[in-house]
Amino acid sequence: MDADNRSVRRWGGRLLIALASVALTVALWPNATSLADLTGEEALRGQIAGIAHWINTAVRPQPDLQPEAVAGSPDAFPAVSAFGVNTFVQVEAEEAKRARSLDLVRAAGLRFIRQEFTWEDIEIHSKGDFIDRRNDPAGVDAWLKYDHIVDLAAERDLAIIARLSNPPAWSRAAGDELGTNAPPDDFNDFGDFAAAVAERYRGRIHYYQVWNEPNGNDEWGLQDVDPEAFTRLLCIAYERIKAADPQAVVLAGALTPTVANDGRHMNDLIFLQRMYDAGAGACFDVFSAQGYGLWSGPSDQRLRPTVINYPHNLFLRDLMVRNGDAGKAMWISEMGWNVAPENVRPDFGRVTEAQQARYAVGAYRRAQEEWPWVGVNSYWFLKRPADWEINEAWYYFRMLEPDFTPLPVYDAVAAYATAEPALSPMPAWKYTWMRSRPWLFLFGAAVLFFSLLRALAPSNAR
Structure with missing residues (x-):
């Protein structure tokens, strides 16, 4: 009997070790076909360094993404x-150049433009004054340029995401003592402006984004950022836009991906949670994220809140899920890689033009195949009017030179977007597998x- 019991224990131990080995293998098996x-x-x-980084992050708790929650959700929009791209056609002085810019957008298969509708360029001199007298004492209608942009986009079947x-x-x-991006003293003034834009373009512009990067980069002015104050501004704008156009879709301003917490900057994950705590969940239809790859390519599988890479949006998605917004979509407002030359400090990483082109295509494909909660992905940016x-x-993210000469990234994106690429969506079991990694490990x-300790123990101690 004792021999039988020992045999059962021995085989049971071997089975447990086999199961543990399988669990460890499954936990550390990469969702990739190469080290790149x-x-x-x-x-x-x-x-080689990346393998260690990946293992370190793969066995930590993973974001709760609930990818299935977006499919069929009435809140997903x-x-x-x-395919989208950021444009600056409002600073093109010549109407023909605005038209040519949007011709090239359409020719590349890009269907959305994220275009600034700049408050200081529309309601310039005082509240309710939409006449531009900066260059002509008699004044011109400040809306005319933006009317032209809306007309050009409509003629080319391009949807506008109006950044306010x-x-x-x-x-x-x-005045401008706290910087030109500092918020207004009275947030209702911004609400009035947002309503004026939505009323004027009702039925022609369907998407409005409220602000950009309010958690840093001086886009809240030369002062400490304030998630609660931004939430108040967002909620006022949301209410006023919806009152002017109930069919409008309101996007929350994209947060800059940063790990800094120095007053003028706030970690985007902390900022977003404080927004939710302040009631922001009721004040946007679509959330926004930035999609910069910086020093690694779009396939990077490493996930760590303190590292900024292309999949950083997964942590923002996790916060949306935790705060009851799993059914809402996220749109990437700015995506791209930088080709700064050697004489320019690489503030946003540095890649070659060939890498920039491949990475942009890879970024579109990964979002389409792996991130069903992501809708529009807008490349940063088309062009500037001059150098x-x-x-x-930041100038070296561009797709076109100021004279409209296409760079490799434009040609690569155009070839991909116009080819109706065949996609292989990631199966549902992979999301479950990746969330299970830490427990399997x-x-x-x-x-x-x-088992190793037991094997090393003296035989009389077993």
């Missing part, structure tokens, strides 16, 4: 196309560790 796919790194040194931001100096008692910012890193590692 796993780490987003192309150099071998970066790939699905996009008609994944940049308050005029008159909206603050201190004013040639010494600044914990079980496997614990069993093997204690």
Whole structure:
């Protein structure tokens, strides 16, 4: 009998060790076909370091994404196309150049433009004054330029995401002392402006984004950022836009992906949770994220809240789920990689033009295949009218030169977007598998560790 019991225990122990080995293997099996796919790194040194980084993050608690919650949700506002691009056609002085810009957008298969409707460029001199007298004492209608942009977009079947931001100096008692992006003293002034835009373009513009990066980069002015104050501004704008056009879709301003907490910047995850705590969930239809890859490519599988890479939006999605917004979509407001030359400080990473082109296509594809909660993905950016910012890193995200010469990234995106690419959506079981990694690893590692200790123990101690 004792021999039989020992045999059962021995075989039971072997089975447990086998199960633990399988669990550990499943936990650490990468969802990638190469080291480049796993780490987003192309150099071998970066790939080797990336493996360690990935293992470290893969066995930590994973974001709760609930990808199935968006499908069929009445709150999701699905996009008609994944392909968008940021444009600055409001600063093109010549109407023909505005038209040419949007011709190239359409030719590339891009269906959305995220276009600034700049408050300080529309209601310029005082409240309720929409006459521009900056260059002509007699004044011209400040709306005309934006009417032209709306007309051009409609002629090309392009949907506009109107970004509402940049308050005029008159909206603050201190003028521009706290910076040109500082919020107005009275948030109702911004609400009135948002309502004026929505009323004027009712039925022609369907998407409005309230502000941009209120958690840093001086886009809340030269002062400490304030998630509760931004939430009040967002809720006022949401109410006024919906009153003017009940069919309008309101996007919350995209948060800058940052780990800083120094007053003028706030970690985007902390900022978003404080927004929710202040009631922001009732004040937007679609959330917004930024999709910058910085130093690694779009396939990067590493997930860590303190590291900014292309899949950083998964942590924002996790917060949406935790706060009851699993049924809402997220749109990526700005996506891209930077090709700053050697004489320009690489504030946003540095890649080659060939990498920039491949990464942009990869970013569109990954969002389409793996992130069903992401709707429009807007490349940052089409072009600038001139090379004013040639010494600044952000200038080198562009798709076109100021003279409309296409760069490799434009050609690559155009080839992809116009080809109606065949997609392979990630199956549901993979999301479950990735969320289970930490538990599988914990079980496997614990069993093997204690089995090793038992094997090393003296025989008379067993």
